[in-house]
Each structure stands twice: as C-alpha cells, then as structure tokens.
Amino acid sequence: APVENEALLETLKSQVGFFSNKSEHYSAQVRPPGTNRRIPQTIIIGVRKGGTRALLEMLDIHPNIVVATTEVHFFDWDENYVKGIDWYRRLMPFSYENQITIEKTPGYFTSPQAPERIHDMNSSIKLVVAARSPGSPVVI
Ligand SMILES: Nc1ncnc2c1ncn2[C@@H]1O[C@H](COP(=O)(O)OS(=O)(=O)O)[C@@H](OP(=O)(O)O)[C@H]1O
Structure with missing residues (x-):
C-alpha cells in the first residue's frame, strides 16, 4: 500500500504541476x-x-x-x-x-x-x- 500511495502522490503532483505550469515541468515541454x-x-x-x-x-x-x-x-x-x-x-x-x-x-x-x-x-x-x-x- 505505501508504494501505491507514493505512485498516486507522484501522479497528483505531476498533474498539479502541469495545470499550474510550474517551471519544474518545463522539462516535459518540447x-x-x-x-x-x-x-x-x-x-x-x-x-x-x-x-x-x-x-x-x-x-x-x-x-x-x-x-x-x-x-x-x-x-x-x-x-x-x-x-x-x-x-x-x-x-x-x-x-x-x-x-x-x-x-x-x-x-x-x-x-x-x-x-x-x-x-x-x-x-x-x-x-x-x-x-x-x-x-x-x-x-x-
Ligand atoms: N501596481 C501595484 N501597485 C500597488 N501594489 C501592487 C501593485 N501590484 C501588486 N501590488 C501589491 O503587491 C503585493 C504583492 O507583492 P509580491 O508579488 O511581491 O508578493 S510576494 O512577496 O511574491 O508574495 C500585493 O499587496 P497586498 O495586497 O498588500 O498583499 C499586491 O496587491
């Protein structure tokens, strides 16, 4: 269960970053x-x-x-x-x-x-x- 939670947390964090256009996520840009x-x-x-x-x-x-x-x-x-x-x-x-x-x-x-x-x-x-x-x- 902790591993699942960690994966879920990472997914949520990346989605928040994506929608808020955080600079950490520029790396995902082309x-x-x-x-x-x-x-x-x-x-x-x-x-x-x-x-x-x-x-x-x-x-x-x-x-x-x-x-x-x-x-x-x-x-x-x-x-x-x-x-x-x-x-x-x-x-x-x-x-x-x-x-x-x-x-x-x-x-x-x-x-x-x-x-x-x-x-x-x-x-x-x-x-x-x-x-x-x-x-x-x-x-x-
Ligand atoms: N043009 C202009 N004139 C007067 N005041 C202005 C202007 N633009 C932004 N503000 C006010 O600046 C406050 C936010 O400053 P920052 O962006 O430096 O905040 S932060 O330190 O990054 O959190 C915030 O003040 P407070 O409302 O007192 O918090 C803004 O209302």
Whole structure:
C-alpha cells in the first residue's frame, strides 16, 4: 500500500504541476528549435510583498523577455543551492539568444548568502528590487 500511495502522490503532483505550469515541468515541454534554457541575466531579488509578481508578469509581456513562473529559491535555500548551477538552469524557460531570462525570488533580498552566491555566478548580473512603503503604492 505505501508504494501505491507514493505512485498516486507522484501522479497528483505531476498533474498539479502541469495545470499550474510550474517551471519544474518545463522539462516535459518540447524545446522549440533554436532555443535553450539559460541562466538569468536579470533577477528580481525582492522585496516580499513589493509587487514582484506584478512586475514579473508585466516584463513577461515583452517579446524579448522570458520568465521563470515559479520562485526558484536557488540562492537562498541551501538544499537547492547544493544541486548546482545546472539544476538552476534547467528550471528556466526556453529562450532564443536575443531574449533575456528573468526569475524572481523575493527571498533573495533577505538571505545573507544570496549576494555572494549571485555574484559568484555572474558579477555583472542586473538585480531589480521592487519596494513599497506600507499602504503606499509600489515603487520600482
Ligand atoms: N501596481 C501595484 N501597485 C500597488 N501594489 C501592487 C501593485 N501590484 C501588486 N501590488 C501589491 O503587491 C503585493 C504583492 O507583492 P509580491 O508579488 O511581491 O508578493 S510576494 O512577496 O511574491 O508574495 C500585493 O499587496 P497586498 O495586497 O498588500 O498583499 C499586491 O496587491
């Protein structure tokens, strides 16, 4: 019975991922010719509740931008960081060479390890912070 339950759980998880278009399930997508998954050239690092989701969705409208739809938590969660840069890259959407890949994880802004880890990956990466005062409109 435990094995059956495990199989059922996996099926449910993959269905939830499929319907919510989770980035983990990009791997099931067919790669459009001429595209690759690329490490982000820009990361929205915070702040939590700063309107980061709205910002990402607006940027996603631009034809030269592709976005990771889920928060990846690569640089702030040790259990993900140890999986390595290729694990991170595989969670990114397919992009053409002229497109910019963006991910957003507001947790990076409050992570003591994230700045050095991001700098180690790419010292000239563009970081974006969306901020707001309590009760005030979002400022980017
Ligand atoms: N354009 C604009 N102007 C003002 N406020 C805006 C805007 N877009 C999003 N929001 C508000 O941003 C809050 C969600 O922020 P995040 O997407 O960064 O949240 S999260 O940290 O990823 O959970 C959330 O605020 P709260 O409703 O107070 O939670 C959104 O209402």
